[in-house]
Amino acid sequence: MDPTAEAAPAAVDFIREIVADDQRTGRHGGRVHTRFPPEPNGYLHIGHAKSICLNFGVAAEYSGLCNLRYDDTNPTKEDVEYVESIEEDVRWLGFDWGDRTFYASDYFEALSQYAEQLIRDGKAYIDSLTADEIRDYRGTLTEPGRNSPCRDRAAEESLDLFQRMRRGEFPDGAHVLRAKIDMASPNINMRDPTLYRIRHASHHRTGDAWRIYPTYDYAHPISDAIEGITHSLCTLEFEDHRPLYDWVIEHTRPPFRPRQIEFARLNLNYTVMSKRKLLALVEQKRVAGWDDPRMPTIAGLRRRGYTPEAIRDFCARIGVAKKENVVDVALLEHTVREDLNRRARRALAVLRPLKIVIENYPEGREERVEAVNNPEDPAAGTRQLPFSRELFIERDDFMEQPPKKFFRLSPGVEVRLRYAYIVTCDRVVKDESGAVTELRCSYDPESLSGASASRRVKGTIHWVSAPHALEAEVRLYDRLFVSPDPGQDGRDPLTDLNPGSLERLTGARIEPSLAGAEAGTTVQFERLGYFCLDPDSRPEAPVFNRTVTLKDTWARIAGRG
RNA sequence: UGGGAGGUCGUUCAACGGUAGGACACGUGGCUCUGGACCACGUUAUCGGGGUUCGAAUCCCUGCCUCCCAGCCA
Numbered sequence: 001m002d003p004t005a006e007a008a009p010a011a012v013d014f015i016r017e018i019v020a021d022d023q024r025t026g027r028h029g030g031r032v033h034t035r036f037p038p039e040p041n042g043y044l045h046i047g048h049a050k051s052i053c054l055n056f057g058v059a060a061e062y063s064g065l066c067n068l069r070y071d072d073t074n075p076t077k078e079d080v081e082y083v084e085s086i087e088e089d090v091r092w093l094g095f096d097w098g099d100r101t102f103y104a105s106d107y108f109e110a111l112s113q114y115a116e117q118l119i120r121d122g123k124a125y126i127d128s129l130t131a132d133e134i135r136d137y138r139g140t141l142t143e144p145g146r147n148s149p150c151r152d153r154a155a156e157e158s159l160d161l162f163q164r165m166r167r168g169e170f171p172d173g174a175h176v177l178r179a180k181i182d183m184a185s186p187n188i189n190m191r192d193p194t195l196y197r198i199r200h201a202s203h204h205r206t207g208d209a210w211r212i213y214p215t216y217d218y219a220h221p222i223s224d225a226i227e228g229i230t231h232s233l234c235t236l237e238f239e240d241h242r243p244l245y246d247w248v249i250e251h252t253r254p255p256f257r258p259r260q261i262e263f264a265r266l267n268l269n270y271t272v273m274s275k276r277k278l279l280a281l282v283e284q285k286r287v288a289g290w291d292d293p294r295m296p297t298i299a300g301l302r303r304r305g306y307t308p309e310a311i312r313d314f315c316a317r318i319g320v321a322k323k324e325n326v327v328d329v330a331l332l333e334h335t336v337r338e339d340l341n342r343r344a345r346r347a348l349a350v351l352r353p354l355k356i357v358i359e360n361y362p363e364g365r366e367e368r369v370e371a372v373n374n375p376e377d378p379a380a381g382t383r384q385l386p387f388s389r390e391l392f393i394e395r396d397d398f399m400e401q402p403p404k405k406f407f408r409l410s411p412g413v414e415v416r417l418r419y420a421y422i423v424t425c426d427r428v429v430k431d432e433s434g435a436v437t438e439l440r441c442s443y444d445p446e447s448l449s450g451a452s453a454s455r456r457v458k459g460t461i462h463w464v465s466a467p468h469a470l471e472a473e474v475r476l477y478d479r480l481f482v483s484p485d486p487g488q489d490g491r492d493p494l495t496d497l498n499p500g501s502l503e504r505l506t507g508a509r510i511e512p513s514l515a516g517a518e519a520g521t522t523v524q525f526e527r528l529g530y531f532c533l534d535p536d537s538r539p540e541a542p543v544f545n546r547t548v549t550l551k552d553t554w555a556r557i558a559g560r561g
Numbered sequence: 562u563g564g565g566a567g568g569u570c571g572u573u574c575a576a577c578g579g580u581a582g583g584a585c586a587c588g589u590g591g592c593u594c595u596g597g598a599c600c601a602c603g604u605u606a607u608c609g610g611g612g613u614u615c616g617a618a619u620c621c622c623u624g625c626c627u628c629c630c631a632g633c634c635a
Contacts, residue, residue, distance in 0.1 A: 011575050011583085039635055076632065131633055138631055142563045145631090176633055186564040188631050197633035216635050240565055242628050262566085264628095269572085275635095319574040323565095324628055328572050331585050338570065341598060376598070407596065416594055449594065460594045527595045554596045 013320035032229045039071045040082035042275035043290040044089045044296045047266040053315035054094040069102040071233035075203035096306045104219045105205045114252045119158045123542030127162040127178045144184035145191045168211035172205045189244045221245045224253035232258045233263040267326045270485040271296045294480045305532030305547030310336040340530045345373045348462045349510040349525040353392035356439040361389040371419045390466040396463040407459035415459040422447040453454040469509035472542040
């Protein structure tokens, strides 16, 4: 037996199993071709990323191709703004579709030809019932529907009506083209579904050329066939539509027969994923826009500081199956931390500054201490940090009456200033209200980092030199919703919004080496988390978004007590 | 009381008649000039009931639960 065949097989999902099997048996001559088919009616989100990674991933792994195809069959909901954002996002995620950018609207002419053929074949007819009447005739989940009085209209008459619909002779809703299937089918999608409707609306690509537009159920299978899509991957809610997908292919007889396979869409706890709900957040100004860093959109994640690598890794880890699922956002956060830990340079920054004065450090003196840029990557080198008599430390790093296990600064306790000296707090200065305004400290001149006599202390805290530090705005993000399942039980998800999802800190101080960094730059502020320079930054007024905190064992311990 | 799909650790994915495993989360310890990273160890699962089989998460029967479908949305 071939020893390589005995090696533990990499776990592949059921879709890759099907694709591999088709390829092995020579189906379609071994050719694999997928497509990512967004409707340009909103921004892409992390759920789309799952589909993108699946479709492009399968194509790449089986030496195939993946098309980008806009499912733009409904002019009233779509817009060019969205097609531009979609291309940017897919590309940013790291995928390339060459020159294979397609639109369902590219096929409008072919689609209407196939429709006329269907009419001539007696497989479709023009129905002149109103939308309400059609609904009425459709029956219910438990009762069969009834045939429309128009169902037996002569093919010539339907054809004539269809052509006049196309010419714009009728108002919206006057007629529709319906497939003639079975009004008694237990599958409601087969009860003479609508294939074409009249829409006197201008389309973002075809302008006013068309007054009739095909429905998804009709356009999608034929678009797949035209492009030679071998595996048409979509989400579970289309499972019921597969018989219709197959019916369209069978009766319209395009030169190729694609196969639809359904998988479960991604759900994430503490967030919403439907474009409708995301649109509501944007339109009601509950967030700053589609790219608000709290949004689960690709644009939002990008601005937040997520990397394509992290998102792709996330998509690989969640897997693909048919079971409804709710993935823990902690996994997403884990994948960015892992990626950024490897790549982000470190910096010292103080979010909520507390001034300390080192009384035994000579006034006016300053020196440079050496700091490591990335302990995970020696090649990143080192930098010099200015040190002086007056510093800022994090307010959270000082407690006048510390609980046990608080390994930070408190009166009489020694801590190390990262990369610099060991200091102790001698005196606490307060204002009239009793709030701590300043600490008077002393340092051990023999304790400089790297020096041979390296005494050990329990805690190390970060700092910046007061006269050298730059001021910055820092935006701290928390989950957008307080509920793990926003809007469950039919509530308005907006009632579950987290009022504390954004905290802006305006007086943060960052080490001077960060001056002039470009928007999009990611750094780790040591002991705090990963931060990304926001496009709102100006050279003299940098703005940092917190991508994600570091894992914080102390917060967990403190939270328990 | 129509049709379709699905039920495996807290979560997610695997195991394709042969020791229920990985990741995240959680817990304990080690290491550490980031309470980070890293390392080690650990807790926790086959929806219920019958059957077939030497052997069942897997096959059969039955019950239960969940999700989707009555747009001229996708």
